[in-house]
Amino acid sequence: MSAAPVLNFITGNANKLSEVRTILEPAGITVRNQPLDLPEVQGTLEDVTRDKCRAAAAAVQGPVLVEDTCLCFDALNGLPGPYIKWFMQSIGHAGLNNLLAAYDDKSAEAVATFGFSQGPGHDVLLFQGRTKGKIVPPRGPTTFGWDPIFEYDGQTYAEMDKSAKNKISHRFKALEKLRAWIEAGGMKA
Numbered sequence: 001m002s003a004a005p006v007l008n009f010i011t012g013n014a015n016k017l018s019e020v021r022t023i024l025e026p027a028g029i030t031v032r033n034q035p036l037d038l039p040e041v042q043g044t045l046e047d048v049t050r051d052k053c054r055a056a057a058a059a060v061q062g063p064v065l066v067e068d069t070c071l072c073f074d075a076l077n078g079l080p081g082p083y084i085k086w087f088m089q090s091i092g093h094a095g096l097n098n099l100l101a102a103y104d105d106k107s108a109e110a111v112a113t114f115g116f117s118q119g120p121g122h123d124v125l126l127f128q129g130r131t132k133g134k135i136v137p138p139r140g141p142t143t144f145g146w147d148p149i150f151e152y153d154g155q156t157y158a159e160m161d162k163s164a165k166n167k168i169s170h171r172f173k174a175l176e177k178l179r180a181w182i183e184a185g186g187m188k189a
């Protein structure tokens, strides 16, 4: 019998870690964590995750999982995208809504891109999930980033039960792909 898969998820974000554990542990996948704050380059969603994954593998000298989250406004051709963390920190929910004040189109996409590497010098494999929604004035608890302003099917992410978010979220969809790859024996290849 083969050993149960173990992932070392390098993130400093406790909310991400909690969602990833909740989604993967029922599938028998153990998620460890090292909360390193890695430098993040500018570029496409995929560039940012690949670079973050290489930096994580170099830092821990072993197999790693990382994730980068983007929030892409359709009216702004995908911005703030990978820069959402800095936008969120500097202008908050009100500022993010104001960015779209000049446009009728409030649609947005949440994107999670996980990167897995067996270690330094190995390729980075990407697993991406996308959920479409729209940007609204904040509703619901302010526990996690921009959850209160991202509305999906009439409810903001923040208004949903965690279990409901974890069935439709960008992160869940990306982790479904990662899980399928692990179950097909990808980590051993």
Ligand SMILES: O=c1[nH]c(=O)c2ncn([C@@H]3O[C@H](COP(=O)(O)OP(=O)(O)OP(=O)(O)O)[C@@H](O)[C@H]3O)c2[nH]1
Binding pocket: 010, 011, 012, 013, 016, 036, 037, 038, 040, 067, 068, 069, 070, 084, 085, 086, 088, 144, 145, 146, 147, 148, 157, 171
């Ligand atoms: O409301 C939210 N619902 C989510 O589902 C979600 N996922 C991520 N985020 C936030 O979006 C930025 C991404 O930046 P990010 O991917 O670099 O994350 P991070 O720097 O916090 O952690 P990490 O890079 O150590 O993994 C950060 O501000 C995160 O807090 C979310 N906010």
Ligand SMILES: [Mg+2]
Binding pocket: 040, 085
């Ligand atoms: Mg980060």
